[in-house]
Amino acid sequence: MGLNVSDLTIARGGIKVLEGISFALEPGCAIVLRGPNGIGKTTLLRTVAGLQPPVSGRVEAAPESLVYAGHSDGIKATLSVAENLEFWAQVFGNSDIYVAIEAFQLDRLTTRPAGGLSAGQKRRLGLARLLVTGRPVWVLDEPTVSLDAEAVAMFAEAVRRHLRGGGSALIATHIDLGLPEAEVLEVGPYRAKPAEADDFDEAFL
Amino acid sequence: MIALLIRDLRLAIRAGGGFGLGLAFFLIVVTLVPFAVGPQSDLLARIAAGILWLGALLSCLLSLDRILALDWEDGSLDLLATAPLPMEAIVSIKALAHWLTTGLPLVLAAPVFGLLLSLPEAGYKPLIISLLLGTPALSVIGTFGAALTVGLKRGGLLLSLLVLPLYVPILIFGAEMARRGVDGLDYTTPLLMLAGITCGTIALLPFASAAVLKVNLR
Numbered sequence: 196m197g198l199n200v201s202d203l204t205i206a207r208g209g210i211k212v213l214e215g216i217s218f219a220l221e222p223g224c225a226i227v228l229r230g231p232n233g234i235g236k237t238t239l240l241r242t243v244a245g246l247q248p249p250v251s252g253r254v255e256a257a258p259e260s261l262v263y264a265g266h267s268d269g270i271k272a273t274l275s276v277a278e279n280l281e282f283w284a285q286v287f288g289n290s291d292i293y294v295a296i297e298a299f300q301l302d303r304l305t306t307r308p309a310g311g312l313s314a315g316q317k318r319r320l321g322l323a324r325l326l327v328t329g330r331p332v333w334v335l336d337e338p339t340v341s342l343d344a345e346a347v348a349m350f351a352e353a354v355r356r357h358l359r360g361g362g363s364a365l366i367a368t369h370i371d372l373g374l375p376e377a378e379v380l381e382v383g384p385y386r387a388k389p390a391e392a393d394d395f396d397e398a399f400l
Numbered sequence: 401m402i403a404l405l406i407r408d409l410r411l412a413i414r415a416g417g418g419f420g421l422g423l424a425f426f427l428i429v430v431t432l433v434p435f436a437v438g439p440q441s442d443l444l445a446r447i448a449a450g451i452l453w454l455g456a457l458l459s460c461l462l463s464l465d466r467i468l469a470l471d472w473e474d475g476s477l478d479l480l481a482t483a484p485l486p487m488e489a490i491v492s493i494k495a496l497a498h499w500l501t502t503g504l505p506l507v508l509a510a511p512v513f514g515l516l517l518s519l520p521e522a523g524y525k526p527l528i529i530s531l532l533l534g535t536p537a538l539s540v541i542g543t544f545g546a547a548l549t550v551g552l553k554r555g556g557l558l559l560s561l562l563v564l565p566l567y568v569p570i571l572i573f574g575a576e577m578a579r580r581g582v583d584g585l586d587y588t589t590p591l592l593m594l595a596g597i598t599c600g601t602i603a604l605l606p607f608a609s610a611a612v613l614k615v616n617l618r
Contacts, residue, residue, distance in 0.1 A: 247618040263482045267475025273414035285403035
């Protein structure tokens with residue numbers, strides 16, 4: 196089983212942003228979330244990843260099947276590239292980091308402290324972390340920020356390989372990833388209606 | 401879990417990790433005291449135990465905001481929260497790493513600093529035992545404070561204000577134990593109280609820290 200989201204309503208800072216979202220993510224499939232800034236894509240992904248509770252609705256996924264990658268990569272500047280990856284591999288109970296290093300062409304950077312990497316290289320390292328976790332469902336928030344065209348292709352290839360291996364991915368992005376097989380979910384229509392003040396007191400709060 | 405501990409220790413000793421900072425601060429506090437109160441060694445001997453405990457407490461405070469804030473800033477806290485480690489384990493490991501890099505060096509350095517304050521000979525054993533028993537609680541309570549203030553801009557001062565009152569019982573019993581040792585009295589009661597406080601905080605606070613952290617990550 197992949198990921199099943201049913202009738203989900205989510206809030207950011209106490210204000211509902213999206214409501215009534217339902218979708219199912221099957222193994223081997225990818226869904227690309229699209230929508231304007233501030234619509235709630237990040238909030239949706241954080242809710243799916245379990246970092247915040249939904250207002251209503253349900254997120255169903257096999258236990259310990261999700262891995263989340265947000266705006267920041269969680270890279271420690273004073274650890275080397277290999278040490279960063281090894282740490283995440285150990286946390287997720289794996290040991291092999293070479294597949295990930297190869298997939299994102301980090302092999303010449305392994306001993307470099309991560310603080311000395313460029314923004315694009317850091318992002319590649321952040322994405323390589325997904326591979327060492329060995330989890331089937333990727334939940335990615337703007338994964339291609341600061342990547343060049345070549346690195347975007349590298350990422351698309353990694354996603355494609357992941358899908359072929361029975362994994363799945365939920366990706367919020369603004370650019371064309373070069374993944375024609377991915378289903379596009381426009382979240383704009385699910386924008387929450389402004390809350391009506393049904394309580395007299397509430398109008399003054 | 402071991403991986404997280406090793407990573408935290410490694411980060412602490414690498415450049416900018418802050419290892420030794422607390423120790424240096426402790427040293428400076430201890431050397432400043434004779435300048436402030438004058439060089440009468442009988443007066444110093446009387447206040448040495450209290451000064452050493454206060455210094456240990458303050459230098460422990462110095463590094464508290466690093467426990468979680470750095471992981472929050474670079475996003476690793478979000479990623480750790482979605483990793484297969486329970487949040488309680490994460491905060492416990494963080495507290496342990498903090499103790500190993502801050503509390504333990506203080507305990508080991510305390511005899512040397514006691515010498516600087518002409519601590520009477522009878523005071524060394526109870527001082528070291530009291531620090532060894534008390535400093536883990538300082539780290540655990542500090543981690544709770546760090547979890548409360550994580551994500552706040554410049555939360556360091558607020559963290560100190562929140563945590564210092566919670567340190568009061570540990571300071572009372574820790575310093576009392578060292579002082580009784582100096583005076584040659586029996587120090588079993590403060591020892592038991594201190595041990596009880598430490599065991600209680602280690603057993604209970606990680607759950608509170610984890611719950612608070614989950615709310616703060618939303």
